[in-house]
Amino acid sequence: MRHIPLVSNRAPLSHPGWQIGPGLVIAGSLLALTIAGVAALLWQAQLPEISGLWQNRYLNNVIRFTVWQATLSTVLSLVLGLFIALALVRQPRFPGRSLLLRMMELSLALPTIVAVSGLVGVFGRNGWLTAVMEHWTTVRWNLYGLNGIVLAHVFFNAPLAGRILLQALESVPAPRRRVASQLGLKGWWLWRTLDWPAVRQVLPGIAALVFTLCFTSFAIVMTLGGGPASTTLEVAIYQSLRFDFDFGRAALLAIVQLLICGAIWLLMVRRGLTANLSPERRFSETILRPDSLGTARVRDATLLLCFTLFLLLPLITVLFRGLPGLASVAVDGGNPLADLADATLRSFAIALPAGAFSVLSALLVLALASRGGTNLSRLSSVATAAPLMVPPIVLGTGLFLLLRPALGHTFQGLALVALINGLMALPFVTQLLKGPLTSLDDATTRQANQLGLLGWYRWRWLHWPRLKRPLALAMAYGTGLSLGDFGVIALFGTPGQPTVPVLLYQQLGSYRMELAAGTALWLVALLLLVFAAFNLPGYRGKQNKHQRDTLKTLAEARHA
Numbered sequence: 001m002r003h004i005p006l007v008s009n010r011a012p013l014s015h016p017g018w019q020i021g022p023g024l025v026i027a028g029s030l031l032a033l034t035i036a037g038v039a040a041l042l043w044q045a046q047l048p049e050i051s052g053l054w055q056n057r058y059l060n061n062v063i064r065f066t067v068w069q070a071t072l073s074t075v076l077s078l079v080l081g082l083f084i085a086l087a088l089v090r091q092p093r094f095p096g097r098s099l100l101l102r103m104m105e106l107s108l109a110l111p112t113i114v115a116v117s118g119l120v121g122v123f124g125r126n127g128w129l130t131a132v133m134e135h136w137t138t139v140r141w142n143l144y145g146l147n148g149i150v151l152a153h154v155f156f157n158a159p160l161a162g163r164i165l166l167q168a169l170e171s172v173p174a175p176r177r178r179v180a181s182q183l184g185l186k187g188w189w190l191w192r193t194l195d196w197p198a199v200r201q202v203l204p205g206i207a208a209l210v211f212t213l214c215f216t217s218f219a220i221v222m223t224l225g226g227g228p229a230s231t232t233l234e235v236a237i238y239q240s241l242r243f244d245f246d247f248g249r250a251a252l253l254a255i256v257q258l259l260i261c262g263a264i265w266l267l268m269v270r271r272g273l274t275a276n277l278s279p280e281r282r283f284s285e286t287i288l289r290p291d292s293l294g295t296a297r298v299r300d301a302t303l304l305l306c307f308t309l310f311l312l313l314p315l316i317t318v319l320f321r322g323l324p325g326l327a328s329v330a331v332d333g334g335n336p337l338a339d340l341a342d343a344t345l346r347s348f349a350i351a352l353p354a355g356a357f358s359v360l361s362a363l364l365v366l367a368l369a370s371r372g373g374t375n376l377s378r379l380s381s382v383a384t385a386a387p388l389m390v391p392p393i394v395l396g397t398g399l400f401l402l403l404r405p406a407l408g409h410t411f412q413g414l415a416l417v418a419l420i421n422g423l424m425a426l427p428f429v430t431q432l433l434k435g436p437l438t439s440l441d442d443a444t445t446r447q448a449n450q451l452g453l454l455g456w457y458r459w460r461w462l463h464w465p466r467l468k469r470p471l472a473l474a475m476a477y478g479t480g481l482s483l484g485d486f487g488v489i490a491l492f493g494t495p496g497q498p499t500v501p502v503l504l505y506q507q508l509g510s511y512r513m514e515l516a517a518g519t520a521l522w523l524v525a526l527l528l529l530v531f532a533a534f535n536l537p538g539y540r541g542k543q544n545k546h547q548r549d550t551l552k553t554l555a556e557a558r559h560a
Helices: 016-044 047-051 057-090 097-106 111-122 128-136 146-170 174-182 188-217 218-225 233-242 245-272 297-333 334-371 374-389 392-403 411-437 443-449 455-482 489-493 500-509 513-534 543-559
Strands: none
Touching: 016 233, 016 245, 016 334, 016 392, 016 411, 016 500, 047 097, 057 097, 057 146, 057 188, 057 233, 057 245, 057 297, 097 146, 097 297, 111 128, 111 146, 111 218, 111 297, 111 500, 111 513, 146 188, 146 218, 146 297, 188 245, 188 374, 218 233, 233 245, 233 392, 233 489, 245 374, 245 392, 297 334, 297 513, 334 411, 334 443, 334 455, 334 500, 334 513, 374 411, 411 455, 411 489, 443 513, 489 500, 500 513
């Protein structure tokens, strides 16, 4: 029998200070870093110029367009995501359902610049779907401008919204769903009594999340904006810093963006609407709904099939266009191969520390929330929501202005990029780890306390079996989000030392489409490699059985 040591109150890391101290330091540091970046903006911006912001026609149009495209993208993403979620609930045995759910889960980590290159291959001027549409219809489609921005935002955010809404719909208690099925409720009455109460709880939080992601979108607008008429606040901040060297205007625009995003998320946090904003798998009892047969089944199948093709076709385009590009790079070698290798190493040098920082910070802050009181719990909530209140480009702008004289070395800039990327991934990593870390039931907790299972031993025998797979997934998400980042590295990086996303953008900008297709496929392969590497062990042990056996063994040893 496996030997398990008896524990006591002197178990390693069992002192209360270890339970809240590190989390308090991390939460305080995150808030201090955010406040320092915002303070730098306020210090740099000249407040009397704010009145001139509304008199400047260009800046006024930038603000209006940013709000308009974010609102339109949010509405379309939520509507499509809701229809997809309802169709998936009605059709639990839809062929290819697991594939669609996996694609919806990975949409969050898919590099923006890769998806944009795939959308250009399908819907662009020379895209094959555009050619078919113009040949058989009189419709003339232009991907660049508002059309392309909204389409790309829906591509990214409709799967995210649909996955969270599906999670909410599947959380309806089985007895309620069984009664609705027995009563034969359909249409409006089924929506009113069963679906809407579940959706209503998470809809405000999803709307705030999607609006923030669309409002702070950078790579999509940079590649698909098509001109000054389609410029958003993030792009205007970038142009002010990189091309005009107008730090006052950049600070002023960043403050405007901060006020809008911060007000939204402060409202969400105060009302407690930020929970369950990350997709996670839940398995519930399959109950056939009255509205899942007949014509409804055909309608749902058609909708799910079209949505699957909408998500899959850009990725297939990246694959088929990227294979010749990668082959030419591998055969010819020379500068393109060296540039791709250097960019890959540089990307991982940023992504791996960023992923580790986000996972470690999430664990410590969640421990603070679970062990501390009400005030500490609120502190942890604000700390994890800070990256959503203060978007990365805003925080990066403030830190750039604050540290500008000292950022003279490339390593310092890359370290700052890794830090901001880790903060960017923190809200999503926190949601992935929150459930498993707080899933111990009261009976197990009481028994562990009675046995003196504290500190390191509680972590080793109770939390670690539950957290192995979520930690691997969280590390993959944190690393993948940083690996595909384009916004922060575009602000702090140098054109001569690009990461893989920046190299892809440079190739697209210089119309080297074959090389760009190969680089996009390489970036997707790196992302898949990251997810495969962190989930390689599988961690498919029976966690609850392991937990029961551990407590049983401890109880027998203590009794003896």
